[in-house]
Amino acid sequence: MKTDSQLQRDVLDELAWEPSVDHAEIGVAVTDGVVTLSGIVQSYTEKVAAEKATRRVKGVKAIAEELTVRYDFQSKTADSEIAQRVSAVMSWDPLVPDDRIDVTVEKGVVKLTGEVDWNYQKQRAFKAASKISGVTGIANLVRIEQSVDTGDIKRRIEDAFKRQAHLESSKVNVVADGHKIRLGGRVNSWHERGIAERAAWSAPGVNHVEDNIIVG
CATH class of the missing domain: 3.30.1340.30 (Histidine-containing Protein; Chain: A;)
Structure with a gap:
């Protein structure tokens, strides 16, 4: 079994290996196999990529994710513009029933609500929102409603x-x-x-x- 220090090194190496993650500003702490990620990332997509890279490492029992999204390289995007962009991206995806999903944005945090039949539709809506610059968080509150046996x-x-x-x-x-x-x-x-x-x-x-x- 790996020690916490060995696991910490492996996670740091995996973050450095992942091309979509700038690992320089990400801190890694490990306690009893539980990994805490902290620091700054430049987009919500990078935040998700860092978590996925950490989960790939053998020995990781759980992840406490405390990363902050900060867009230092651009001016803050207005909430109304973010909402319009998210809605547009969802409308371009034929697998997302965008007419059944509502989008609201407050301080860069996107909230998705509504009802769909399948989880993949809910997840594709989430991916659409995560692609938009200016997004600092996503609350995916879309419900799945379908009769089941x-x-x-x-x-x-x-x-x-x-x-x-x-x-x-x-x-x-x-x-x-x-x-x-x-x-x-x-x-x-x-x-x-x-x-x-x-x-x-x-x-x-x-x-x-x-x-x-x-x-x-």
Whole structure:
């Protein structure tokens, strides 16, 4: 098992390796396998990339993300302009039902509300907002509304697990409670855990995934 100092070095190396992250102003602290990221990034997209890079490192149990987005290189974008740009990007994506999603912005923080049928629609709306300069945070409050059969949704998720080449499906268990899914078990890496969670979110009607899978 890695020590906290070894894990800290590995995370720093992974951040330096990731081309979309300027690691110079990112601090990394580790306590009992929990990584805290702090410092300054230049965009919300970079903030997300830093978190993803950290999750790739073997031995990371959890992440406390305290990064601040600061646009030193440009003047502050007006909230109304950010809202218009987010709405425009969503309208260009045929997979986003933009007529069912409302966008409001306050001090650079985008709030998305409304109802969609699938989680991928909610996530694509989030990606659209994260691309816009001036965004300092995103509250994705879009709800997923679709009637579901608990037994059917559990079976679909378990079948999806079995199709994944890099996931030992027998080590992950699924409990379905209406629109809510609880995942449990133990896997070898964050990558496997991510595969399981994405598969669960891909099922129709799922609006909440409680991921209790242990890594290690």
